[in-house]
Every structure is written in C-alpha cells, then in structure tokens.
Amino acid sequence: YQWPNYVMDELEHLLVDTDGFNDGGFKRAITPCTNYVGGNQTLGRQTSAQWLRAAFHDFTTANIAAGTGGIDASIQFETDRPENSGAAMNDSMGFFSPFANAHVSMADLIALSVVTSVGGCSSPTLRILLRGGRIDATEGGETGVPEPESSLEETLAISAKTGFNQSDLIALTICGHTMGSVHHAGFPQVVPESAVTPDNLGGAIHFDATPGIFDHNVVHEYLSWEGQRGGALVTTENITVRSDLRLFTSDNNATIQRLATSQDYFKQSCVDLFTRMIDTVPSNVHLTEVITPNVVKPVNVSLSLDNNGGVVFSGYIRLLSASFSDAVTVKISWLPEGAIATASLLHTGGSLFGNTLYYGFSIPVESISSFTITVTDGKHPRTFDNNGNGYPIQDNVFFLPDLSSTDEDGNVVIKAAVLTSTKPVNVSANIAVPTRMIGALGPRIDHVVVQLSPEETLGAYTIFGASTSVESMHVDQTTVDIVASYAGVTTSHSDKFRRLRSQTIRL
Numbered sequence: 001y002q003w004p005n006y007v008m009d010e011l012e013h014l015l016v017d018t019d020g021f022n023d024g025g026f027k028r029a030i031t032p033c034t035n036y037v038g039g040n041q042t043l044g045r046q047t048s049a050q051w052l053r054a055a056f057h058d059f060t061t062a063n064i065a066a067g068t069g070g071i072d073a074s075i076q077f078e079t080d081r082p083e084n085s086g087a088a089m090n091d092s093m094g095f096f097s098p099f100a101n102a103h104v105s106m107a108d109l110i111a112l113s114v115v116t117s118v119g120g121c122s123s124p125t126l127r128i129l130l131r132g133g134r135i136d137a138t139e140g141g142e143t144g145v146p147e148p149e150s151s152l153e154e155t156l157a158i159s160a161k162t163g164f165n166q167s168d169l170i171a172l173t174i175c176g177h178t179m180g181s182v183h184h185a186g187f188p189q190v191v192p193e194s195a196v197t198p199d200n201l202g203g204a205i206h207f208d209a210t211p212g213i214f215d216h217n218v219v220h221e222y223l224s225w226e227g228q229r230g231g232a233l234v235t236t237e238n239i240t241v242r243s244d245l246r247l248f249t250s251d252n253n254a255t256i257q258r259l260a261t262s263q264d265y266f267k268q269s270c271v272d273l274f275t276r277m278i279d280t281v282p283s284n285v286h287l288t289e290v291i292t293p294n295v296v297k298p299v300n301v302s303l304s305l306d307n308n309g310g311v312v313f314s315g316y317i318r319l320l321s322a323s324f325s326d327a328v329t330v331k332i333s334w335l336p337e338g339a340i341a342t343a344s345l346l347h348t349g350g351s352l353f354g355n356t357l358y359y360g361f362s363i364p365v366e367s368i369s370s371f372t373i374t375v376t377d378g379k380h381p382r383t384f385d386n387n388g389n390g391y392p393i394q395d396n397v398f399f400l401p402d403l404s405s406t407d408e409d410g411n412v413v414i415k416a417a418v419l420t421s422t423k424p425v426n427v428s429a430n431i432a433v434p435t436r437m438i439g440a441l442g443p444r445i446d447h448v449v450v451q452l453s454p455e456e457t458l459g460a461y462t463i464f465g466a467s468t469s470v471e472s473m474h475v476d477q478t479t480v481d482i483v484a485s486y487a488g489v490t491t492s493h494s495d496k497f498r499r500l501r502s503q504t505i506r507l
C-alpha cells in the first residue's frame with residue numbers, strides 16, 4: 001500500500017472513522033444495530049439486516065463460469081423484480097448513493113456494508129477483510145435470486161453457479177438469517193397479517209431472539225425448537241414457503257449442527273463465507289489488497305496560498321490510539337527543504353478499531369515534494385515514510401478550495417494555483433460528477449473537462465480559473481483533478497480527487 005491510493009483511502013475512512021471528529025457517517029445508520037435509518041422505527045425494519053440481505057441479492061446472480069455478476073451493484077436496477085421483494089434493496093441503495101464518487105463505487109459500498117454490519121453488530125468485533133475496486137454495472141444482470149417458493153433443486157443450482165456448494169449455502173443463509181426478520185409487508189405468503197401491530201407496522205417476525213446481534217442464537221433456537229425456532233421461513237404454516245426448513249434439512253441438519261458446536265466456529269465460518277461473498281466480482285474486476293486501518297494516516301493534506309502568495313502546507317495526521325502509548329508527539333518533516341514542524345492534537349474520534357487522534361498542522365513552506373511523519377511515544381520515535389518513499393505532494397499546481405465553489409443549481413467555479421515559472425501549456429480541471437441514472441438510486445460518474453485560464457498572479461504563482469455548470473446528484477461528492485501539462489516534456493503535474501465543496505481546515 002502506497003499513499004495516496006484513493007480507493008483504499010476513501011474506503012478506509014468510511015470503515016474506520018465512525019464517530020466523533022471526521023466521522024464518515026456510514027456506520028451511523030446501524031447504530032444501534034436495531035436502528036432503521038430509512039424511516040419510522042415502528043415499521044419493524046432494521047438497516048443492519050437489510051444491508052446483508054441486499055448484498056446477498058446482488059451477489060447470488062453471479063455466474064462464476066461466465067465471469068459475470070456478483071457484487072457489482074446491478075441490484076439497484078433490479079429492485080422491481082419479484083425476487084427482490086421487500087424494502088431492503090431500495091432502502092440500502094438509497095442510503096449508499098450519497099457516499100459514491102469517482103473512487104468509491106456502489107458495489108464497494110455494498111461490500112463495506114457487510115463488513116460494517118457484521119463488525120458493528122458483533123462483540124467482540126468480527127473483522128471481515130475489505131477490499132476495494134469493484135465496478136458498478138450499468139444495467140440489470142441475470143435473474144435468479146432464490147425465493148421462499150423456490151424448490152431446493154433450483155436454489156442449490158443457483159448457488160452452484162456462484163461457487164457455493166450446498167453446505168456453503170446453508171451456512172451462508174443462517175449467517176444472514178441471524179439478523180433481522182421476515183415481514184408481512186413484502187412476504188404476506190410467509191407472515192400472516194396478525195404479526196402487524198402499532199409498533200410493528202411492517203409485521204416483522206424475527207429470525208431469533210436477538211435480531212440486532214450477530215450471534216449463533218438462531219442456530220440454537222432452530223435446533224432446540226425454542227424461541228423463534230429459526231424464524232418464519234422455517235415455521236410458517238404455508239409449507240410451500242418453508243425455504244429455510246427445506247434448505248437446512250437437505251443435509252439432515254448436518255451443517256447446522258456443525259455450526260452449533262461453538263460460537264467461535266459459527267462466527268469464523270460466517271466471516272469466511274461473507275468474505276467469499278463480497279469478493280465474488282465479475283472477472284474483469286481486480287480488487288485492491290486488503291484495506292487495513294492505517295496506524296498513521298495523512299488526512300486532507302493539501303497546499304494553499306496565503307494573502308502574499310506564500311505556500312501553506314496543512315492537514316491532519318490521524319493516529320489510531322491503540323497503537324501508541326500516551327504522551328505522543330507528532331512531527332512532520334518535508335523535502336526538499338529539510339524542515340521539521342510539530343503537529344498538535346486537536347480532535348478525537350472513535351472507531352471499531354479504537355479511538356482516533358487528529359494532529360493538525362498548518363505550516364508555511366518554501367518548497368515541498370514529499371514528507372514523513374515521526375511519532376514519539378515514551379522515548380521511542382517511529383518514522384512513517386510511506387514504505388521508504390515519503391508521502392508525495394507537489395507544489396507546481398494545486399486546487400484552491402477557498403476560492404472555488406459549487407452550488408445546488410450546478411454552478412461551479414474552479415480556481416487553482418500554478419507555479420508561474422513552470423510555464424504550463426495547459427491547465428485543466430477534470431470534474432467527476434455523480435450523475436442520476438434512470439432506474440437506479442446510485443449515481444453514474446460522469447467526467448467533465450474544462451480548461452482553466454490565467455487570471456492573476458500572487459507571489460510566485462498564477463491563479464488559473466474557470467466557470468462551468470454540472471448536474472450533480474450529490475454536490476458533496478463532486479470532485480476535481482487539476483492537471484498541468486508542459487511543452488516538450490511528457491510529464492504533467494496534478495492535484496487529484498479534491499472535493500469541490502470541502503471542509504477547509506482552519507487552525
């Protein structure tokens with residue numbers, strides 16, 4: 001892993017920053033795990049469970065042999081199919097949509113939702129390893145999600161196409177059916193109207209006594225025939241739709257009995273199967289390496305100009321507190337100047353991986369091409385140098401968020417600073433615009449390129465600018481790459497993946 005890696009950095013942020021300062025806002029939807037983010041709590045719906053179900057429905061039309069389907073967000077085009085009945089698909093896609101951008105696909109958000117749901121609703125926290133790089137489908141894919149009415153043979157045949165054998169599917173199903181419910185709304189053939197009450201308007205019947213906890217309760221209640229006895233897909237009076245009972249007994253309960261041996265075995269089996277599920281992707285997709293929480297991470301690091309044209313280097317260094325003892329000092333040194341400055345602890349946040357500490361800095365610099373971070377706790381300094389390369393940053397061209405703007409009507413003003421002496425032949429802005437699609441709640445990312453023109457000089461820099469208009473579905477996820485190219489040399493300089501509407505850091 002080399003910083004920056006926009007896909008990994010963004011997903012890491014949504015995975016790790018879940019409370020306090022710099023909260024990415026993703027996990028909030030499932031806090032507490034019984035929460036329903038899409039509306040009234042009396043509907044009997046649960047977002048953490050909906051995310052698992054939506055991921056399964058996206059995944060299960062994969063055809064491994066053909067290299068198609070899997071986690072590709074094709075589900076967002078398929079929500080009106082009877083096989084995708086219920087609120088889970090649209091509720092989930094509607095929640096994910098404002099998180100998608102040039103580097104985070106809806107499909108990656110589906111994978112993240114499984115990791116977040118299982119991690120956030122288990123104790124101790126279960127870690128499903130997350131990778132990024134999934135590509136969103138631009139239309140619906142194959143049909144074939146198993147339904148309560150599906151025969152065992154049909155269901156197993158669908159599963160075989162995804163690479164999951166009978167025992168895998170039994171286990172995956174009960175791993176999913178430990179969270180949430182079957183609802184009269186959506187499945188009246190399974191759940192009778194009598195389940196509907198004033199504080200359970202959707203008529204939810206839980207799979208087990210702990211629908212908001214990722215645990216093996218469902219296995220015990222099913223085997224001992226107590227409590228929810230495995231839920232409505234086992235116990236319903238309508239024999240045709242007892243799909244879980246048909247599936248679980250298809251190997252004489254051998255898989256379920258194995259899962260009952262211990263909580264740890266159940267959880268580890270589920271983690272393995274969920275990992276396989278979210279990593280099932282079309283054959284043209286190459287997933288990133290595993291995204292692990294960064295012990296030390298540069299956040300919102302950028303350059304700006306002061307009123308006299310001096311360059312200011314600012315941002316935060318995020319530390320995972322669990323990796324350090326108390327009394328930490330954080331120093332940043334940068335090349336080619338060879339200078340050092342101290343960052344100060346300004347904010348804290350929370351995560352499933354322990355607290356986060358944000359050390360801020362805002363430093364005038366002469367010139368900068370890379371930096372390293374030295375963290376000292378107790379007596380031991382540790383230098384983080386991005387695998388020996390230093391964290392790269394360049395001062396030839398950079399976006400100026402303070403002077404740029406975008407509004408709800410789509411008017412965009414972009415300004416960038418360009419080192420005058422470098423004499424670029426072209427300075428352009430590549431704007432990545434989340435754009436509404438017909439038939440899906442998530443965006444397609446369109447790219448709009450505009451040329452920037454020189455406007456004024458400030459110190460050693462020339463301010464370049466342009467105005468345009470774009471139709472963005474989510475203004476906060478509209479991002480820009482500023483690229484300067486030069487005569488006679490093939491190299492260019494760029495300042496990438498900057499939010500047009502960003503929270504500028506002021507110290």
Ligand code: HEM
Binds near residue numbers: 049174179187
């Ligand atoms: C194998 C065949 C399967 C069938 C026929 C099936 C069917 C169903 C049905 C009918 C519901 C009720 C939905 C609602 O009322 O909103 C449901 C809920 C659910 N399913 Fe499955 N399912 C299957 C496998 C799976 C698998 C493999 C997973 C997990 C990876 C999963 C995860 C869930 C979850 C979490 C819920 C609760 C959703 C909520 O509370 O909103 N299911 N399933």
